[in-house]
Amino acid sequence: MVGKPVNASLLRRWNAFWFQPSPAIGLAVCRVLFFAAFAVYYLRLDYGELADIPAGIWQPIWPFRMLDLSVPGAATLSALRWLWQTTMLAACIGLFTRISATVALLLGLYLIGLTENVASINHSDAIVVWGLMVMAVSRCGDALSVDAWLGQVRRSPASEQNGDYTWPVRLMWLVFVVIYFVAGVTKLITSGLAWVTSDHLANLLMLGPVVGSPLTGWGQEIGRHPLMSSVLAGLTLVLELSAPLALVSRDARRTVVPAIFLMQFSIRVLLGPGFTEFFICGLFWIPWNAVYLRFSSPRVRSPDPAAVHL
């Protein structure tokens, strides 16, 4: 009868991973940076542009098809966009955090979703939606916030360590890992090992400046050498498929996560696509609690360093 001990052990490990008590500060830093970065990032887009798109390129995604949602006028889109920016800024400073983060989620679902109906899906945006969702349902406003300053949070975050501050960060790890793993498996399903052994990546690299805007012309030079391109393709695939290791092993996390960001940066340099949203969401991998302890005064340091080791 080993079933029950095994189940109990699994449950213990599950809870230890997702609900390990940690201070509020780490999640709060993630909130501040996440909302500040995306409030600025989405400033560049004018959603009013969507009011004018031809019907022939409107390819509704399932929520818009199911709810029969259409594109409103430019003035409405512009108003919604500014409301979204405002709620993101409010969530950033932690003003009525739960409400502002929830409204930012709803408006983000609508506005980001709206762009996905146009011609083709932008695969960089989904991680933002998950980030907004995590912020809306978590206690991300318990520290570094106007709410905390006004005494609006339930308990004093300075003295509290709680699993509620751990799972939101790790949920973003899960989202990140799932995206790369799924991308790797899809490559195998679609093209098999030919994704590595054929001239696929060499062609992509040589044609990079035609379809994108890589930062350098190095990709074209690498593309001239099929063997070098295949080695890069093999490394990419291995890295994507090994992404889940970052969830189960601290050592793997220290290797796999920086390697993934290096790969992402290489794609920008050699091939063109920026995937800026992924770089911004990389902030969830930084152990902010440990960083905070490292630079804070001794009197606020936690007696339990393990608790802050995200």
Place this chain on the structure above:
Amino acid sequence: MSVPSQHHSLVPNLLIATIILGSAVSLIRQREYWPFSPYSMFARLQGPEVATFDIVGVAAAGAHEEIPLAPSRRTRILAGRRNQDALALLVDGDPRELYRYLTGAARRFAEQQPTAPTLRRVRLYRSRWEARPQQSPPATRVVRELVSEIELPGGRPNGR
């Protein structure tokens, strides 16, 4: 370590299950269920050829000079790869919508660059490029064909 109560762990566990199951369905079916996706970018094998579209304007004063009207990737939703996908859909679709799109491109150009010469015509080209490792640069345009050309009434980009 304290064990979270059922109430406290319900939301995170539901979200974890949603992310894993939603992604699994999208992966197995290889279909987009936004925000779930099989993340198929670059998954299909790329041959040595690729087709692209480009929109150019022709000023009234210099009929031979073509001015690129590519939307800025930094400021437009319909830009880059998405713009190429949109043009492919429009070329195969209703010609009136393509006309609207091309006049819109000219109008945006006039709004963004008020001091630029007034456009008289807009042309849409389709190009075929080949990867040729021995050449420099290795991406070579082998064909450029005119797909559509519209005249802007009175040389005004917002005319119909």
